Amino acid sequence: MDQLKLYGQSFSSRILIGTAMYPSPQIMLDAIKQSGSQIVTLSLRRQNPSDQSGQDFWQLIQKTRCQLLPNTAGCKTVQEAVTLAKMSREIFNTDWIKLEVVGDDYNLQPDPFLTVEAAKILIKDGFKVLPFSTDDLVFNLRLLDAGCQVLMPWGSPIGTGKGLMNPYALQTLRERIKDVPMIIDAGLGKPSDACLALEMGFDAVLLNTAVAKANDPVLMSNGFNLAVQAGRHSFLAGKIQTKQTAKASTPTIGMPFWHQTS
Amino acid sequence: MMIDSIKTVAVVGAGLLGRMLVWQLSNKYPDIQITLFDKGNLRHSKSAANTAAGMISPLSELSVSERAIYDMGINALKQWPLWLDKIQQQTNQSVDYQATGSIVLAHVLDKSELIQFQQELDFKLTKHDLDSKPYQWLDKTQLQNKEAQLGQNFDEGLFLNDEAYIDNRALLSALLKFIEQSNIQVFENKPCKIKGSSVLIKNNEMKFDFVFDCRGVGSNIKNLRSVRGEVLHVYCPEVSIKHAIRFMHPRYKLYIVPKPNDVYVIGATEIESNDTSPISLQSMLELGSALYAVHPAFAEARILEIDTNLRPAMIDNNPVIQLDNNKMSINGLYRHGFLLLPEVLNTIIDVLENKSHQYNWMVKNV
Structure with missing residues (x-):
């Protein structure tokens, strides 16, 4: 059976979904269900984690029985990210962490230097790090050197919905890093973006805004679910090569080839 | 009618909802003896309504809410000016209300x-x-x-x-004046519990015909x-x-x-x-x-x-009126207190009078 393997765990779904910005927790739960996702990300940075005052909301998310992937969204220094990761591990009882160290406020681009540094510290401390990166090849190679066993390059900046902005760079990444699961994280705007990512051979997608802010989040979530399956099937099935000349799929017996003038 | 058998009621929680409910009950049923409870001080309210900005903005809220919230808000825009006029006549305190969009x-x-x-x-x-x-x-x-x-x-x-805003603190203050000048018993600065239709302050149990739980986040209803x-x-x-x-x-x-x-x-x-x-x-x-x-x-x-x-x-961010024998818990007004209040209050009265209403999704029997 075709499974996504991340840090020794297997998943049949190839969507990771975020838990922010939904119109209500009920719509969030319905959207998670429709997405088919088995991994959900959550942020606790602004919920005063030392006080555990976000419990009500966290418990709702825990009820989904999905693998929790706490993130360090909004952290700008290595120290902040490491501290928040440790708090998350304690609160959610998981050593999975989506590492995110922001390098620029406006496009929320990850800081490659600080992300690599934080990844080293966290991996040494026993974390299973899923780092948010860009499509920069060297950044991703350094994350592998640091010991990351999963990479999460962006399609485009968080929340922009611009899809896969630099297919060349992403294709290069996939060709150069063949054996490590890669999840396209951030920037997806519509199901066809996710489908394209899977067709290109990426292992999964992580999204939030595209679903949470859609007019109908639950329907959009289902759309992504189907698109990801379509993309994966396409990748596994192997697409045909493109050609310059048409080739009819119905038999052409009876159509004399000498009629062709050029 | 349920209301006919009620002679004494307790309203627990003196935020916007509790105060407006007291005001409405007092106007509609002058023979009912009302007692108001709050864990804090009524003059220096710590309620969400005191912190709120007092917007009644159905259209803005529609972008992140269900359609029903919008419809309730549109009705609120019609209701508030009438109610504020009445409150002003009764208390001689005016409440700034601007329906300027x-x-x-x-x-x-x-x-x-x-x-x-x-x-x-x-x-x-x-x-x-x-x-x-x-x-x-x-x-x-x-x-x-x-x-x-x-x-x-x-x-x-x-x-x-179709958007307005209200001077929320002036309203809370005018309602306090109304409560003080009416025949309403007030227990403030006293944390209390609700048991059936009784209210307990420490071990002192006070029995009522009917209790309204308007405690907001202080309530213990499920999934709040x-x-x-x-x-x-x-x-x-x-x-x-x-x-x-x-x-x-x-x-x-x-x-x-x-x-x-x-x-x-x-x-x-x-x-x-x-x-x-x-x-x-x-x-x-x-x-x-x-x-x-x-x-x-x-x-x-x-x-x-x-x-x-x-x-x-609540989990769907919609308001709820829970009826449990002689206790009614009203909660989940979320970020829409001033927008939802008129329709919530009208529905409470409809339920008490066994009248039909259009909010079956909001009223739940437990």
């Missing part, structure tokens, strides 16, 4: 936020709604005509017709959660803004609501948390810089007050 703005770079907002409205409004043009785009000149000071910094905006909000009150005579302003940003949506005497309330945050600690520096900076972005003169504003509080919300 609101303006939605965004930075030039964030124009897509305005378009996204419009898309969300168009998705939920019917063709019939849209025919009456509930919102309009404003160009720079039109914006300047509405708000002279805003036209300098913004090239365009959206104007939402808290959503933290943070607001600033600033004094800024240099700025003269008459409309409620919504300021859209990719990561937060802020509101600025004018209050009497050159005071403005700004808020934004929605944090899934029951944290009651003081405001974070990040929120403070975000609120402050948004004010400054709307008008640079806000830089010289004086910060009068920083407040944080918790909004009570």
